[in-house]
Amino acid sequence: MMNPFNPSISTPSGIWNPLVWILVFLLSLLIAYVIYLKGEKQRKKGMQEEIFLSGNKADGNTHIKASNIGWGYLEAMKGYYKLMRDIHTGIINDYVGWFLGVLATMLLIFLFWGGVR
Amino acid sequence: MSVWDFIITNAPALAIAVPLLGAFLTPLIxxxxxxxxxxxxxxxxxxxxxxxxxxxxxxxTYGIQVYVFGGNPSTLAIPPDSGGIPIRIIFTVDGMSAFTALISSTIGLVAGIYSVASEKGRGAQDKFFALLLLLVVGMMGMALTGDLFNFFVFLEINSLSAAALVSYRIHGGKAVEAAFKYAVVSSIGALMILFAIAILYGEYDALNMAMIAERMYQTGFSAMDMIAMALIVVTLAMKCGAVPMHYWVPDGYGEAPGEISAMIMVASQASLYGLFRMCFTVFGLSANTHSLGWFLIILGLLSMFIGVTMAFLQHDIKRLMAYHSVSQTGYMLLGVGVGLATLGTSAFNQYGLFAMEGGIFHILNNMLYKGLLFLTAGAIIYRVGTSDLNKMGGLAHTMKFTAIFYLIGALAIAGIPPFNGFVSKLMIYESVYQLNPFLAVVAAIVSMLTLASFLKVFHSAFMGPKLYNVKEVPKSMLIAMGILSFFIVLFGIFPNIAMTYLVAPAAHALADPVGYITRVLGGGA
Amino acid sequence: MMSKIVRTQANFLYPFILIFGFYIVAHGHLTPGGGFQGGAVIATGIALVIVAYGYDRVKSWIKKSTLTATESIGLLCFILTAFIGLSTSFFYNFLANSGLLFGDKVSYGANPGYLNTAGTLPIMNLAVGVEVLGGLGVILMYMLSYGKEVSK
Amino acid sequence: MRNILMLIVFLTIISFFMYVAINPGDFNSQTGEHFVFGSPKFTDMDNYFIHNAQNQTGANNVVTSIVFDYRGFDTLGEASVLFTAVLGVGLALRLLRGDKK
Known part of the structure; x- marks a missing residue:
């Protein structure tokens, strides 16, 4: 039996230890902070502090609505989402129909690929 | 006999009987x-x-526990005069059963604590709490039983109480409609399972799972067994919300109160347990586990991908999370499906068992972080009064603890270390990769999309200007969320606690149908 | 509320339905039938009274809360009978062949039957009968009351 | 389109059931009999109930002795299914008068 308080888990191709990860994460945070401090000294005040949203000046109280997030992704996948919206009808007859369809598919799979070992 | 001995001897029966008694007494109390x-x-x-x-x-400590209802003594599975057949209903508790029972009762306790505050001031609470206890009974019973008909009975209790609880917020009839859909789908599923049980009973004259498995192995896998297996497997896949039979999931989870969504999510994990139990223990010895395993893998891949892509589209917080439950179920089906597809070959010991451990660990993790996310969604709806993400914003200004708990859950579900979701996902990727690299690639893409859609929720609900002047949610809701967050962090940093005591015994129990059968049929105590 | 003919019929039939239902429940361990069936028969008696007299009058005779309490008490009796057997195992038939209440022995084969047999079975039958009568009755009441309130 | 698909699915499932019903079944070399649909391979549990139910439970009605003694736990489950259904009807058909807004 393995030691339950040992944080590391060995996988088929390696080892995973969360404590080491946390250590590395904190270390990289520290490095990032150092770099940030270096830049902070020579930062210029002015235009770069203002907020822009899609090239337009925003007042800082703008909130992007949920439906607008990931617009590009949704636009790129338009065809797929059209198909998916068509499938998700919300009619209960279809729910049962899909169930029976999967049942028939599984029976056919087992008929042709063999149910018996 | 001391009280302690009494409880130990009767633990499997009491685990069902106590919440059942509690449910019967609740309307009176x-x-x-x-x-x-x-x-x-x-x-x-x-x-x-x-x-x-x-x-x-x-x-x-002691291996598989057997409890015979009405037997004298209660551990005597096979009466000496019966000629080697189990007569009565037998509870067979192995690692996987105990694991599922534990997650069921945990989510029940958490939901109970949460609903102290969240349901305050609503009507018909006697019925609500009785149904909550009955849902726990249903889940625990499905997990613990070793009898097919008994399994069906608890499946029915599970489905009916879950459907009733979905309708608790009437919500202008919307919740009732969702409950109706859930009830229709699960009744049809339950009838299919009853039909399959009738086929198996007619063929083997037994209802005990071990006995059916033994007799099926003796007489060979017939065409009737194949139909029974297809009915059981497809129905339980529907009950756990695998694509393309997932349509009831967003309806049901989306309209239920937050804590009930979390509980129904675990109730569908209990169906997942039933699926694995049937595939491994009942049909595992006789049927072609390779094609059965690939069937589960394909269902899992579809669930993962379609679930997560549909989730990204949603702007209702509960529906979004419901689609994520579909995609998380896909991970479990994938992990355990790989184990089933490699069962009996040399590949099983190389990576199959590890994949199963990953899949089962994912059940536990999903219960924790998905439960937490549903509870935070419930908390947001409790304060804001709407579940539409487009109308939310700036909640982190005032609901700081909810925001922190949400962040923990979201990072865990997206598989960001050091939270627990990463560990099980890592285990699934590493092992699934060796069966077919494509599976691991899909799993990784799905993980990325999960992170994207939870960032969407975080941004639109918690970030931005202060739109609502709301207070933090009451203490009991925070306590419930805190319990789950604590275990998320604990199992993320010390995954071996869960691995040693829960996951590894469960995976080994599933992978060893012969041990299960001999424990029930091979002599009494 | 129906016509006087129907009400008279209902008055006349109601006790017989009750007696028949309780007969089915009490003789569950001897003749075909049992708690579920007998309880359902008694619940049809309630349905008959509701049909004959209308929901509004029946509401004042039978309270919904009474019926729910009946149901819970029936189930409690059932599960407590099972709990008493827990000294051996849950659902152990501790009364059968013990010589106590319902504890007489039966001879094997076809025989006329005797009420004082079968151990916990008659008790559980009675409990289930009470539960089913309460449960089906209260479902009827719920549906009727909801219809009344919504149509108002 | 949907109807045609459903018809195909329905016919597939039905043809499987019909195949099982008319299938000659497995051949038992010891007794020279075919196991067809409706003739069970095993009958030992039925026989156990028929021979022992009266003595063990003291009930003349073997069906009741199975329902309430041998499988009493299932009956408790079924009774709680009814209880659940009643609670569910009460929950779904309640009026929101008493609920806070």
Missing amino acids: YRAGRKTALIWVLSVLGFTEFLALLLVYLVN
Whole structure:
């Protein structure tokens, strides 16, 4: 039996230890902070502090609505989402129909690929 | 016999009987006032949780537990005059059963604590709490039973109480419609399972799972067994919400109260347990586990991908999370499906068992972080009054703890270390890769999309200008969320606690149908 | 509320339905039938009274809360009978062949039957009968009351 | 389109059931009999109930002795299914008068 308080888990191709990860994460945070401090000294005040949203000046109280997030992704996948919206009808007859369809598919799979070992 | 011995001997029966008694008494006790009823319900849930923990301890220490209802003594599975057949209903508790019972009772306890505050001021609470206890009974019964018909009975209790609880917020008829859909789908599923049980009973004259498996192995896998297997497997896949039979999931989860969504999510994990139990123990010895395993893998891949892509589209917080449950179920089906597809070959010991451990660990993790996310969604809806993400914003200004809990859950579900979701996902990727690299690639893409859609929720609900002047949610809701967050962090940093006591025994129990059968049929105590 | 003919019929039939239902429940361990069936028969008696007299009058005779309490008490009796057997195992038939209440022995084969047999079975039958009568009755009441309130 | 698909699915499932019903079944070399649909391979549990139910439970009605003694736990489950259904009807058909807004 393995030691339950040992944080590391060995996988088929390696080892995973969360404590080491946390250590590395904190270390990289520290490095990032150092770099940030270096830049902070020579930062210029002015235009770069203002907020822009899609090239337009925003007042800082703008909130992007949920439906607008990931617009590009949704636009790129338009065809797929059209198909998916068509499938998700919300009619209960279809729910049962899909169930029976999967049942028939599984029976056919087992008929042709063999149910018996 | 001391009380302690008595509890240990009868633990499997008490784990069902106590919450059942609690449910029957709740409507009567509620007449004495809400506070008394709450104390009663919470203490029953707490005792059930204790019994589930005790079962885990007993299984890990003494091996598979057998309990015969009405038997004399209660451990005598096969009466000496019966000619080697089990007569009565037998509870067979192995690692996987105890694991599922533990997660069921835990989510029940957490939901009970949460609903102290979240359901305050609503009507018909006596019925609500009785149904909550009955849902726990249904889940625990499905997990613990070793009898097919008994499994069906608890599946029915599970489905009916879950459907009733979905309708609790009437919500202008929308919740009732969702409950109706859930009830229709699960009744048809339950009838299919009853039909399959009738086929198996007619063929083998037994209802005990071990006995059916043994006799099926003796007489060979016939065409009738194949139909029974297809009915059971497809129905339970539907009950756990695998694509393309997932349509009831967003309806049901989306309209239920937050804590009930979390509980129904675990109730569908209990169906997942039933699926694995049937595939491994009942049909595992006789059927072609390779094609059965690939069937589960394909269902899992579809669930993962379609679930997560549909989730990204949603702007209703509960529906979004419901689609994520579909995609998380895909991970479990994938992990355990790989184990089933490699069962009996040399590949099983190389990576199949590890994939199963990953899939089963994912069930536990999903219960924790998905439960937490549903609870935070419930908390947001409790304060804001709408579930539409487009109308939310800036909640982190005032609901700081909810925001932190949400962040923990979201990072865990997206598989960001050091939270627990990463560990199980890592285990699934590493092992699934060796069967077919494509599977691991899909799993990784799905993980990325999961992170994207939870960032969407975080941004639109918690970030931005202060739109609502709301307070933090009441303490009992915070306590419930805190319990789950604590275990998320604990199992993320010390995954071996869960691995040693829960996951590894469960995976080994599933992978060893012969041990299960000989424990029931091979002699009494 | 129906016509006087129907009400008279209902008055006349109601006790017979009750007696028949309780007969089915009490003789569950001897003749075909049992708690579920007998309880359902008694619940049809309630349905008959509701049909004959209308929901509004029946509401004042039978309270919904009474019926729910009946149901819970029936189930409690059932599960407590099972709990008493827990000294051996849950659902152990501790009364059968014990010589106590319902504890007489039966001879094997066809025989006329005797009420004082079968151990916990008659008790559980009675409990289930009470539960089913309460449960089906209260479902009827719920549906009728909801219809009344919504149509108002 | 949907109807045609459903018809195909329905016919597939039905043809499987019909195949099982008319299938000659497995051949038992010891007794020279075919196991067809409706003739069970095993009958030992039925026989156990028929021979022992009266003595063990003291009930003349073997069906009741199975329902309430041998499988009493299932009956408790079924009774709680009814209880659940009643609670569910009460929950779904309640009026929101008493609920806070």
